Amino acid sequence: METIDQVIDINLPVQDVYNQWTRFESFPFFMEGVQSVRQLDPQRLEWEVQMGGKKKTWQAEIYEQEPDQCIAWRSTSGAKTSGRVDFCVLEDDKQTRIFLHLSYEPEGLAEKTAFALGLVKARVKGNLLRFKEYIEDAIFLPEGWRGVIHEHSVRRQEEKMAEAVMQ
Known part of the structure; x- marks a missing residue:
């Protein structure tokens, strides 16, 4: 497995950034090569991307998700991929x-060569920069999914809050 780590600061509060990130269907608007992302249910996504002139598809499951904190996923079919995005509030609460x-x-010589040449890392960095531009320039910021996922356990944020009040 090859790994890529990237960091970017966005000039918006964490809730806005997190909400937009959970709108997976919008990824083709700012992620180069992503043709579509379909959310099948709160935990499962279906990806279609164009890489090196080849179409790739896979399904991924979200196995950890905490509103305004993190989302972690892994593929369950097709291309082998996994990842995690962590959201951190900066000191002024207006940046994330x-x-x-x-x-x-x-897969294959072309993808291995692209990784070795840094092309994949450059694409990921470009995608994050386009996400920053996309969200910072937005006139309207949508609501996101505020549920919680822990390894096959899904709870909506409202259920979590109600449970805390009952205790």
């Missing part, structure tokens, strides 16, 4: 730092 950790298994 994103830490992205991505792992994937390059």
